[in-house]
Structures are given as structure tokens and as C-alpha cells.
Amino acid sequence: MKKTLLSLTMIALSTGALAQDVDRLSNAQLAEEMKQLVTVTEEAELFITIDEEASFEMVEYRGFITETYSDIYVTRQQAKADGLEKTAKFYVYGEKDIDELGHKIAERVERDRPRFFSVDLFRDYHGDSGEFNYVARVIEYKSS
Numbered sequence: 001m002k003k004t005l006l007s008l009t010m011i012a013l014s015t016g017a018l019a020q021d022v023d024r025l026s027n028a029q030l031a032e033e034m035k036q037l038v039t040v041t042e043e044a045e046l047f048i049t050i051d052e053e054a055s056f057e058m059v060e061y062r063g064f065i066t067e068t069y070s071d072i073y074v075t076r077q078q079a080k081a082d083g084l085e086k087t088a089k090f091y092v093y094g095e096k097d098i099d100e101l102g103h104k105i106a107e108r109v110e111r112d113r114p115r116f117f118s119v120d121l122f123r124d125y126h127g128d129s130g131e132f133n134y135v136a137r138v139i140e141y142k143s144s
Contacts, residue, residue, distance in 0.1 A: 056124045057122065059121050076120060078118075085142050087140045089140070090138050091138070092136045092138070096131050119136050120136065120138075121135075
């Protein structure tokens with residue numbers, strides 16, 4: 001009877017020790033697997049339409065930007081004549097309101113703080129809607 005009781009006690013203790021080892025192993029394995037996790041970001045769908053009958057025409061830009069940034073705003077021709085060096089170029093697309101387009105350009109100019117910049121403005125008339133869409137090409141310059 002003592003042997004049976006001793007055997008049962010030994011089995012109970014070894015089972016507890018085995019369970020602790022399994023828990024430690026599971027925790028170590030879990031920690032290792034957690035290191036391998038990667039953050040996944042969801043990508044937005046992009047829908048592009050092409051206007052096959054686009055007829056963009058260049059127009060002179062006379063928005064508030066020319067007044068607000070008169071100390072750093074230049075035309076492309078002035079930049080070329082002064083020998084300014086292009087540092088960056090970006091586009092602002094698809095605006096129907098020219099003032100909204102100007103605000104987006106101003107935000108980018110404030111962020112980039114170029115020494116000089118120019119704006120080339122293009123518009124496309126949509127016959128069905130009776131509205132214009134505007135696209136601006138902004139070139140940033142520095143003195144050479």
C-alpha cells in the first residue's frame with residue numbers, strides 16, 4: 001500500500017512538472033512565433049479613368065499664390081533666364097475649383113519651403129458637365 005501511495009504521489013508530481021515544462025515550451029514557442037508577425041496594412045482600391053478626348057490647354061495662373069508668395073514665385077521663363085536650378089516637381093490633379101487648387105499648392109509650398117517656385121496651369125473643358133478640370137505643375141527651384 002505504501003508503494004502504491006508512493007507511486008501515485010510520484011506520478012502526480014511528475015505530471016505537474018511535465019505540465020510546467022510544456023507550458024514553458026508553449027510560452028517560448030509563442031514568443032518566437034510572435035517575433036515573426038508582420039503588420040499588414042490594407043491597401044485602398046484605385047480606380048482610374050482615362051478621358052480619351054481630353055484637350056488640356058495651358059492658361060496663365062493668376063491666383064492668390066502669385067500675390068501671397070510674390071517674393072518666391074517666378075514664371076518658368078524667369079527661372080530659365082535667371083539660371084535657377086530645378087530641385088523638385090509635383091502635380092496637383094483634377095480640381096474643379098481653381099481656388100481649391102491654389103490652397104493645395106500653398107500647403108505643399110509651405111511644407112517644402114522652396115527658394116523659388118513656378119506654377120504651370122492647365123485646364124480641360126468637359127462638354128457634358130460644362131465645367132473645367134484644372135491640373136497644376138509646380139516646379140521648385142534653387143539658386144545655382
